[in-house]
Amino acid sequence: MQNKMIYIGQNDCYGDGHEVLSNLLGVSVNAMQLYRVTDFYGGLLEQEKVLEVDAVEPDILKVDNQECIYAMVDGSMLFTREEAWKEVKLGRIFKQSSCMDISNKRGWIRHSLYEAYLGKADKFTDRMDRYLGCYRSIDKRLIFVGDGARWIWKWVDQHYPFATQILDWYHALEHLHDFAKVCLSNQESYNSWVGQQEQLLKNSQVNQVIENIKNLELTKQNQRKQQSQLITYYTENRSRMDYQQYQNTGAGIIGSGAIEAANREVVQKRMKLSGQRWSKIGAQNMLTLRTTKLSDKWNKVVNLICTEKNKAA
Known part of the structure; x- marks a missing residue:
């Protein structure tokens, strides 16, 4: 029963979770009881991590x-x-x-x-x-x-x-687009110039992109500031922008x-619902439960429940 309570408690807000237990399992558990059990075992899991007991299989x-x-x-x-x-x-x-x-x-x-x-x-x-x-x-x-x-x-x-x-890749492009929106007012020029730079970046020609940014003659102070910031950003990260090579490595993820x-799965779906405000300890306990579940390690929760029952016996 505790296993089901903890699973439901980490999966949905306690107000809805106790209704699920009542409607599907015919068990009368109020929201506070659901919270206490969920938070207690989340705390035990977190203690294991702090003590480095949470070994990786x-x-x-x-x-x-x-x-x-x-x-x-x-x-x-x-x-x-x-x-x-x-x-x-x-x-x-x-x-x-x-x-x-x-x-x-x-x-x-x-x-x-x-x-x-x-x-x-x-x-x-x-x-x-x-x-x-x-x-x-x-x-x-x-x-x-x-x-x-x-x-x-x-x-x-x-x-x-x-x-x-x-x-x-998407952050690299986001910076490029933000710069172009400020510095290229003509939509046709914007589309053409950005498209060319995107293709160069995809072909691992970041140095050429940096030169192209430098070669834009900009008169406004805010434009020159954006220009300088983008050049700095790409220069600092150029060793991390060999996208042509990365797409041919491993799973091709860039x-x-x-x-x-x-x-979205770990935090937003459970912990950023309307009106929620967490204690730092309670938030960490919930995060530990969420990551345990999503990492397919729920057996750790089951083992903890068994351990606590044995202690009580």
């Missing part, structure tokens, strides 16, 4: 000598009681062999490992390292895709110096859609 880590591993990191703001808006740092790790094509424009990742932490970056990266540390030896086949946040690249540089780093989908 060996079969999850196995890769052949050609396979790539992808790691993505992003943030999502969560409203807390103590500090108002606070960033949840979220990571997703998956194998090349878990990536499946549904259509030309859509894909599906069969299995992933998720990690989420409401707090400082170094605590979050420590938790990610417990999954990723065993992949240091595969060098460039360990692939990080990020949006350009410096703390992420600093962590990767220090801990995985031989890994492949990819600047998210965008961060997988981690954006993870944000």
Whole structure:
């Protein structure tokens, strides 16, 4: 019964969850009871992570000598009681062999490992390292895709110096489009110029794109500022923009859609509903339950329930 309560509690708001238990299972459980059980076991799971008891199963880590591993990191703001808006740092790790094509424009990742932490970056990266540390030896086949946040690249540089780093394709294009909207007022010129730069970027000719940006004669101060910022952004990330090569490596992933989908699944669907405001401890307990479920490790919850029952006996 506790297993069902925890599963429903992490999956939907407690107000709706207790109605599900009542209607489908004929069990009378109020919302507060559902919260207490869910939060209690979320706290036990979190304690295991803090104590580094939450070991990674060996079969999850196995890769052949050609396979790539992808790691993505992003943030999502969560409203807390103590500090108002606070960033949840979220990571997703998956194998090349878990990536499946549904259509030309859509894909599906069969299995992933998720990690989420409401707090400082170094605590979050420590938790990610417990999954990723065993992949240091595969060098460039360990692939990080990020949006350009410096703390992420600093962590990767220090801990995985031989890994492949990819600047998210869509962030690279977003910066290009934002610049062009300010600097090219004519729609035809905008479409033509941006289209040319996109093709150059896709062909790994970022240096040419930087030169093309420099060669635009801009008179307004805000335009020159945007020009300088884009040149700096591309220059700092040029080693992460070999998109032609990346598309021919592993699963050919160059965008961060997988981690954006993870944000929706882990955080938004359960923890950013109307009127919700979390305590920091309660939020972390829920994040740990959500990532455990989505990582297909729900057996850890079942084992904890059995352990607690044995203690009581």
